[in-house]
Amino acid sequence: MSVGVVMLVHTALKRAEQVIRHWSAAGCPVVIHVDKNVDRTVYDEFVNSVADLPDVLFSKRHRCEWGTWGIVAASQSASSLMLEKFPAVRHVYLASGSCLPLRPIKDLQEYLGKRPRTDFIESATTADVPWTQGGLDFERFTLRFPFSWRKHRFLFDRYVEFQRRFKMYRRVPDGIVPHMGSQWWCLTRQTLSAILEDPDRGVYDAYFKRVWIPDESYFQTLVRLYSQNIESRSLTLSKFDYQGKPHIFYDDHLQLLRRSDCFVARKIWPDADRLYENFLNEENPLKGAEPNPGKIDRIFAKAVERRTRGRAGLFMQSRLPRAGHENGFTSAPYSVFEGFADLFEDFEPWLARMTGTRVHGRLYSKAGVEFEGRQKTFSGAMSSNAKLRDHHAQSFLINLIWNTRGERQCFQFGPADSQFVSWDMAKDPNAQISVISGAWAIPLFQSNRNFSEIRAEAAELQRIESEHLEALRSPWAKARIRIWTLADFIETPMEALQTVLDEMGAKNLRRVTEAPKMADLNGFGQFLQNLKNQGMHPYLMGDFPTESSPVNDRPSRRKPYLVR
Template sequence: MTVGFIMMCHTALHRAAQVARYWAENDAPVVIHVDARVSDADFTALGRSLADLGNVSFSKRFKCEWGTWSLVSAAQAGAEQMLARHAEVRHVYLASGSCLPLRPLRELVDYLDARPQTDFIESVTTAEVGWTVGGIDMERFTLRFPFSWKKQRRLFDRYVEFQRRIKFRRRIPDGIVPHLGSQWWCLTRQTLSAILQDPERVAHDRYFSKVWIPDESYFQSLARLYSANIESRSLTLSKFDYQGKPHIFYDDHLQLLRRSDCFVARKIWPKADRLYATFLSNRPPESMAEPNPAKIDRLFSKAVERRTKGRPGLYMQSRFPRQDHENGKTSAPYSIFQGFSDLFENFEGWLAKHVGARVHGHLFAPDRAEFSGGETMFNGCLIDNATLRDYNPRGFLTNVIWNARGERQCFMFSPRDTQAVNWFTATDPHAQISVITGAWAVPLFRSNRNFGEIRSEAARLQQIEIDHINILRSMYVKARVRIWNMAEFIENPMEPLQTIIDEISPRATRRLTEAPQLVDLTGFGQFLQNLKNQGMKPRLMGDFPMGGDGPSQSPRRGRPYLVK
């Protein structure tokens, strides 16, 4: 007794011919169905290439379309021809033209000989499956589907909606319990012939011809009526992604396919020369290992996760996420300092010295992105051009973090800078945002501009900072935010600086012994008073003495604490 193969072919006929020849030359009869849409020239060439094999034949051709009854009709025609012409066949194996045997045919024959009454067909009820994609489960058996989902999608959707609205329900034939499963099965002659010769076949065919994707339910449901022993699994390795589309195997999947111990795999890339050369070679039987596709399920699960979720902080064409549905807005922690570079001399150099991070200037400055060290180009060929940066500020920031992952990134920020990333950074758990409010006034104080211009600019910058602070105090904020007004910060800068340094470099045990050099604030109090006298009220500097030179710096250094 042996096994016979039905092959459903529509493309890459030269590869289907190789597989058919392999099976036929190893004494397994093959019946080939070629889609009626294949040209006569290609069909004739396929028949000519296999003409020397007496156990290869071609069945009646149907014009097949995905998800339609035509696929079942083609399988029925091939099965009837197999049973009629090859009395020695005990098991019939349905395969596609893109299938490839992974183990010697002798191993499959021995495996089936040890299980002469077993049907291998995935067959489960709709309540037991989670792989149905498209929102139609039990309804595929109770509604009618006369329209093609691919070619007549609008009619398909409207007709389904109409049937739901009028609460239409089809009657399932008596004795039929709808089951679903993979269309690639291996059935015994006894079960297959019972399905094809059933006196109620006309009624069964009429019912299933209007079922949604009948090739995944016809044999799967009817086998339950006649099989003495069903193993609800397929002997063909086929993997599907989260959209229900089959994974394609390439040459670099060779070891993965060997590890599965499955007898047949689909879907094989037609140009995978190494796979075809390896698995179609005449190899002696090696073992009776049980097919175990679960061995490689972990890798496919990781692939699906990578495709659907992506890597944290990586934005790419093949998986561009919707806003607020990202797998992490950025790829690594980073720090933003607002007001520090205005209040301290060379704050960037001091910070880089104490944290060992990459410290940039104002990445979102109006004229250019100030990369660390004054560079004009950063990792990943990011240039300092402000126009390109502002075309997609979020993309620019995420690329800066991604291209330098493994190294902490810090940058300065100011109300003078582009504000387009404020909500993005505020809702990013990776962000550490430290703000000294009112420090933007120090460069105005030290500038040599007309006071009318200074007053107008101060009003503008103050409103921008107020808007930013409101964002940072929103209930939606996920960043680590610390806010000080200018007066309280310069009163004792060591405590907040130590807290910030400890968070950026938690493993560093060294205590700060020096603060960055504070800019000369002599006369700053009078400057603020002048702004107030001119009608612009400073609101963000804190309790800053308007008539003096600012709070005195206390030499006391207490223990650092977190400001939430």
């Protein structure tokens, strides 16, 4: 007999009985503490259920509540009884009713038998670890906590504030340095008996009774006074989330638990029949393996990241109301073209043919959503209704990219459209935004409307585009942005189009050998001059000449030839 088990039980007593019998069958005595909150009738039934096991005893009961002294008192009472009644025990293993042995008990006995003077307990100062949750690090050792954090949260918080305000700090007893760690330890008889029989135990107990969460600091601190060889780790696999709450293991964690090579795991769901059936009846496949919970740390780290950050472009209730906590505005890259459809008459079909992507029209047109092919609905039952889109314009874009992930989306945008997503696109790293500033004037030039109306609309569109360009050029912009003035673009349109396509990174992209049909710009320079003459200065187009021949009519450069 080398290992004794102290088990703290408060719920799922049937499962606890099953595990107790497993320990006992392997020759390990078990001392059980049952929470005093458990009804007396239920307690008596539980005692009778294991009455046939001679090496199973019950200790004095204490009322246990998370974060309070009762859990330490329960561990003390059960450990004292273990040391008194079972003198052959060399190591005492603290476990809970929700703990489940993952390997045959013989493995644990042999492992501890080779390390007769080693104490396994996490023990580190608050300055050395990031475990503490709730904003209390060393203060948990210098303030008083007479109120339950769970039942009397208001009183708990107010009393902490009161002590901080009036600097009512406690003095740490001489000779000890507060340490913290996992509640679940495995201590040698020598160390554990030294802690329980210490002449100053009354002083230490009085001090730790007002420490917050003393079950994670009492033994972890006092073990430093007596242990000759401490391994600062627990033999029990226990994982916690970012809020400090324990992960619960279910049936689908079977292979994950096997990979850990650990002797015991908590916290097991009481209805995980598959886990209990496999681990309590399994032969020894891991004989001699060193416990290595690090094997599964990566998986838990990913789970915590998924829980706290989520997937890019996919929102959940806890993150949606908090700007900046969405882990990415959209889920995949997309392209936005501003002014291209105004300058080129067949730009959309040309772009789709050249890149093989999904090319939409003006998704944020005030008249309605222009999906590809002018569909009334699109992927995910998205409607082309402008009112539905503008109810939450950002979510419209988010949903469009999420519903079509795996297929790049391209759409047109301009100052005549709803501008609700202007800043969102500018700050989105997934966005590729290509702008021909001032191209919005081409439809006005071709509109043949009253010039007074054109002048007023041109002034408004220029104001809107100017504000949009400020967003694109701001230090907060994260999108891939390229801006040309209309005058600069039409100087070398083929080169500019090739640059845009290269930045899209389209598969099987070939060199641009054909350009979309450009709008007829004869007289456009004079049109801009007329706007100037009417008092509206169209500066976003760049230095556009008053008399300019259309680009399509410019003579091509002569091909070189060889003279013999």
